[in-house]
Amino acid sequence: LAKTTQPISMDSYEGQEVNITCSHNNIATNDYITWYQQFPSQGPRFIIQGYKTKVTNEVASLFIPADRKSSTLSLPRVSLSDTAVYYCLVGDPDSGGGADGLTFGKGTHLIIQP
């Protein structure tokens, strides 16, 4: 089971691009990388998922280098409402019935200031 390491917290300012990096040195061949966002007293919300190179949607981009031992969530032009905890998960969607990819660590607490 691949473990992940993220910074505990990050600060930035409105209008800036924010990059949050997740390390997963033991990522397996079939593992995907998934990011969630959580606001206080709410359930997490799916942001993006990827396997390699770059994935982009209307909310964020996910950059994954060739060795896949890390990944970077990029949030363009953040606003105050992006203040939240961001979780990186790694696991295999077709893990044969196990709980692979269901480990939420402590995440990264992103604080956006005016």
Added chain:
Amino acid sequence: DGGITQSPKYLFRKEGQNVTLSCEQNLNHDAMYWYRQDPGQGLRLIYYSQIVNDFQKGDIAEGYSVSREKKESFPLTVTSAQKNPTAFYLCASSIGRGNYEQYFGPGTRLTVT
């Protein structure tokens, strides 16, 4: 509207009582999950179910029980054997097993005194 619901939002119980938390989804998802979150911590997996009438223990199943008699419903019972039950409980569902996109409910905050 499709989604996942949990009730109640807040729940108070006396120590020694069992309590059941409700989780319902109308997304036609096969997999459902229960997590526990303590203040300032990440989510920890209690139980998960990939199909009806089948479920598996997660990382912290002791003191909890579940059932999956219907695809739409995955209730969690917090028993008196759970030593520290006060927490925020989150239910989620996904299309299938493993690392698929999970949809979370609004959570139930349980306080046991």
